[in-house]
Amino acid sequence: MALSNTSGLTGLLSNLSINAAETEAKMNSIERIREYDSLEQEAPAVIPENRPPKDWPATGEIVFKDTSLRYRQGDLVLKKLNLTVAGEEKVGIVGRTGAGKSTYVTTKKKNFYQFY
DSSP states (O other), rough: OOHHHHHHHHHHHHHHHHHHHHHHHHHHHHHHHHHTTTTTTOOOOGGGGGGTTTTTOOOOEEEEEEEEEEESSOOOOOOOEEEEEEEEOOOOOOTTTSSSSHHHHHHHHHTOOOOO
């Protein structure tokens, strides 16, 4: 009888530890939701009053001369970039991981391009 009760107790303790772990995981997810809910709201992706005209850019060009960029103190990501993009021209940027594609696009997006 003692062995029978001991094996039942082992199963009960096993279920108790599983339930405790699941409860802790669910409480962590609630903490994350509360934290994300308290974050400052981001600006909308598109602000209609700040959109460029439909025919933009009709003319013009973008010129880079010996442009160098880095993420922070350390090595340059882009070194002496020379590039000319004519008006109404579309450009694709390709390269391997860490080549500086995101840095280049982020720099241009703020001032010249509207990417979709």
